[in-house]
Amino acid sequence: MTLHAAYSPSLVVLSVLIASVASYTALDLAGRVTAAHGRERLAWLAGGSLAMGIGIWSMHFVGMLAFHLPVPIGYELGRVLLSVLVAVAASALALVVVSRPHVGLPALGLGALCMGPAIAGMHYIGMAALNVPASMHFDPFLVATSVAIAIAASFVGLALAYHFRQDESAGGVARRLASGLVMGLAIAGMHYTGMAAARFDTPGRTGASVGGLLATGQLAIGVTLGAMVILALGLLGATVDRWLRQRAELAERRQQSQKLEAIGQLAGGIAHDFNNLLTAILGNAAFVLASTPVDDPRHADIREIERAATRAAELTHQLLAFGRKQVLKPTPLDLNATLAHTMRMLTRLVGEHIEITVVPDPALWDVQADPAQLEQVIVNLVVNARDAMPEGGKLTIETQNVTLQPGSTSQHIGAPAGDYVLIAFTDTGIGMDPATQDRIFEPFFTTKGLGKGTGLGLATVYGIVRQSGGSISVYSEPHRGSTFKVYLPRLAEPVRDASESAAPAAVSTGGTETVLVVEDEEAVRQLAARTLFVRGYTPLVAHTGEEALRLSEQHPGPIHLLLTDVVLPRMNGSRLAETLLATRPDLRVLYMSGFTETAIVHHGVLQPGTDFIQKPFTPHALAVKLRDVLAGVSGRR
Numbered sequence: 001m002t003l004h005a006a007y008s009p010s011l012v013v014l015s016v017l018i019a020s021v022a023s024y025t026a027l028d029l030a031g032r033v034t035a036a037h038g039r040e041r042l043a044w045l046a047g048g049s050l051a052m053g054i055g056i057w058s059m060h061f062v063g064m065l066a067f068h069l070p071v072p073i074g075y076e077l078g079r080v081l082l083s084v085l086v087a088v089a090a091s092a093l094a095l096v097v098v099s100r101p102h103v104g105l106p107a108l109g110l111g112a113l114c115m116g117p118a119i120a121g122m123h124y125i126g127m128a129a130l131n132v133p134a135s136m137h138f139d140p141f142l143v144a145t146s147v148a149i150a151i152a153a154s155f156v157g158l159a160l161a162y163h164f165r166q167d168e169s170a171g172g173v174a175r176r177l178a179s180g181l182v183m184g185l186a187i188a189g190m191h192y193t194g195m196a197a198a199r200f201d202t203p204g205r206t207g208a209s210v211g212g213l214l215a216t217g218q219l220a221i222g223v224t225l226g227a228m229v230i231l232a233l234g235l236l237g238a239t240v241d242r243w244l245r246q247r248a249e250l251a252e253r254r255q256q257s258q259k260l261e262a263i264g265q266l267a268g269g270i271a272h273d274f275n276n277l278l279t280a281i282l283g284n285a286a287f288v289l290a291s292t293p294v295d296d297p298r299h300a301d302i303r304e305i306e307r308a309a310t311r312a313a314e315l316t317h318q319l320l321a322f323g324r325k326q327v328l329k330p331t332p333l334d335l336n337a338t339l340a341h342t343m344r345m346l347t348r349l350v351g352e353h354i355e356i357t358v359v360p361d362p363a364l365w366d367v368q369a370d371p372a373q374l375e376q377v378i379v380n381l382v383v384n385a386r387d388a389m390p391e392g393g394k395l396t397i398e399t400q401n402v403t404l405q406p407g408s409t410s411q412h413i414g415a416p417a418g419d420y421v422l423i424a425f426t427d428t429g430i431g432m433d434p435a436t437q438d439r440i441f442e443p444f445f446t447t448k449g450l451g452k453g454t455g456l457g458l459a460t461v462y463g464i465v466r467q468s469g470g471s472i473s474v475y476s477e478p479h480r481g482s483t484f485k486v487y488l489p490r491l492a493e494p495v496r497d498a499s500e501s502a503a504p505a506a507v508s509t510g511g512t513e514t515v516l517v518v519e520d521e522e523a524v525r526q527l528a529a530r531t532l533f534v535r536g537y538t539p540l541v542a543h544t545g546e547e548a549l550r551l552s553e554q555h556p557g558p559i560h561l562l563l564t565d566v567v568l569p570r571m572n573g574s575r576l577a578e579t580l581l582a583t584r585p586d587l588r589v590l591y592m593s594g595f596t597e598t599a600i601v602h603h604g605v606l607q608p609g610t611d612f613i614q615k616p617f618t619p620h621a622l623a624v625k626l627r628d629v630l631a632g633v634s635g636r637r
């Protein structure tokens with residue numbers, strides 16, 4: 001005679017609930033195992049498998065207890081324990097699979113093909129532990145179906161766990177909860193299909209021995225409570241681990257930026273002093289060159305000096321940028337336009353083996369930045385992406401408005417809360433290991449061979465972005481590509497200044513005006529005076545502010561322009577300019593400096609309407625700038 005089976009509805013619901021909580025915990029623990037390394041990872045793997053395995057098993061066992069026959073039901077303890085072991089082993093397998101750095105579809109499939117039968121195995125071992133006065137038969141079709149469901153549920157579970165393991169965003173918890181519920185239902189579906197596959201007939205007897213556990217309501221409650229405590233411990237552990245890890249990351253970030261700060265100070269200081277020297281080298285080389293006939297053998301030698309000095313000037317400029325000591329000329333600008341413009345230049349440089357996709361946000365906020373410097377940022381990041389994809393690949397550049405909320409996200413990025421414009425560069429290149437990532441912003445750090453990279457690209461980018469009030473973050477895994485995210489603060493009120501772009505290029509570099517040159521560095525002073533003199537100007541030369549005032553008083557004619565160093569002993573350049581302007585209101589002023597923390601430049605940002613030439617400069621560059629200022633095409637009118 002076939003015994004009629006019935007289910008206790010409340011225990012069925014309870015079993016689904018346990019399955020869902022266990023699934024949620026599993027998704028959460030997968031992230032912890034992934035984040036940990038070495039021994040810590042092993043510990044998480046062990047603890048995670050135990051919690052998850054016991055969770056899955058409890059679901060199964062409560063599901064068994066929900067099952068009623070019109071005869072008393074007992075469980076053989078040995079087989080019950082074996083089913084627990086199998087559940088823990090299946091969980092360990094799952095966690096190992098999803099916490100590997102990169103898991104493709106085949107790996108997920110293979111994992112599911114192992115894990116599904118393991119869970120089904122746990123289930124049927126559990127059924128074999130049944131001790132009832134009846135014989136048990138299975139419907140092969142339903143058994144096969146239950147195994148298939150187990151494999152499918154495992155596949156979905158593994159895929160979700162892999163997907164969620166690094167998701168620490170606010171929505172991550174909700175998504176994990178929803179997924180946990182779906183997975184819980186799938187696992188329960190497998191279980192009850194397996195139960196339905198069994199038929200019990202009398203006379204007969206299942207199980208090897210009499211006794212063991214007796215199926216009672218109390219047992220169900222006991223198992224549920226036990227499982228819930230273990231799962232709760234797992235979740236608590238995961239939460240504490242996450243919190244500790246975040247704090248450690250924050251501390252590391254702070255240390256990292258302090259380190260870069262210190263190197264920046266050093267680099268900026270050296271670069272500043274070198275600028276005066278290079279101005280003299282470049283200038284004097286230009287003079288000698290001008291007085292040496294082209295067929296003179298020395299001509300080529302001097303050209304060599306010029307070339308080397310120019311290269312040195314480029315290097316010091318990059319160091320200044322890294323040390324946040326270059327002078328920025330920020331203007332309100334539309335990052336999308338700058339990006340489009342720069343990309344037009346870059347496409348040829350990048351080559352056809354790389355597919356570039358630009359995804360601009362049409363409603364992008366304006367930023368306040370130096371357009372030339374921003375171009376430099378874009379060029380450096382794109383060239384790095386190209387170098388990371390020698391075999392070709394994809395580069396995606398996106399712009400987006402982002403509001404950083406106070407709290408963990410903004411701290412993680414290293415920027416204060418507020419509105420930012422984000423520009424993200426994602427490549428599918430070789431990626432970086434954590435050790436490399438730690439050092440990429442250091443000047444002269446490069447993994448490219450000798451003579452290929454200077455290692456100044458990202459250092460420059462870092463300096464420019466930080467000096468512009470922004471922040472840069474990188475996410476990368478070896479062989480999986482990299483994403484660089486640059487955050488620039490949103491410009492509060494967009495005021496367009498058209499004068500800058502309307503500046504026409506100066507043609508002539510000579511003139512007859514009188515120029516007062518004030519510079520305490522002997523070599524630079526002489527160079528400037530000579531540059532002016534050979535181009536027809538009348539230079540008046542002073543080496544301090546006081547001397548300049550005296551010269552101005554004694555000079556009966558007009559003085560058209562004041563060319564002054566910003567940093568001077570006692571009276572600085574801008575004080576001098578103010579004093580002179582009081583008596584000579586038509587005077588135009590051109591500042592020169594290699595330094596940034598001064599009266600006219602606050603934190604490296606030039607005050608609007610100020611004319612400035614960055615040291616080192618060539619005589620030609622000085623002459624061009626001078627003409628511009630005298631013609632009134634830039635700066636103060």
Ligand SMILES: Nc1ncnc2c1ncn2[C@@H]1O[C@H](COP(=O)(O)OP(=O)(O)OP(=O)(O)O)[C@@H](O)[C@H]1O
Pocket residue numbers: 380384385388427429430431432436440441445446447448452453454455456457458459481482
């Ligand atoms: N997109 C990327 N993918 C992988 N590695 C990168 C990427 N961008 C930078 N790197 C790593 O960071 C290092 C430093 O980059 P950086 O731009 O500062 O110097 P570089 O490119 O080596 O030389 P330079 O830019 O001065 O020519 C690189 O050598 C490389 O190892």
Ligand SMILES: [Mg+2]
Pocket residue numbers: 380383384453457458
């Ligand atoms: Mg580079």
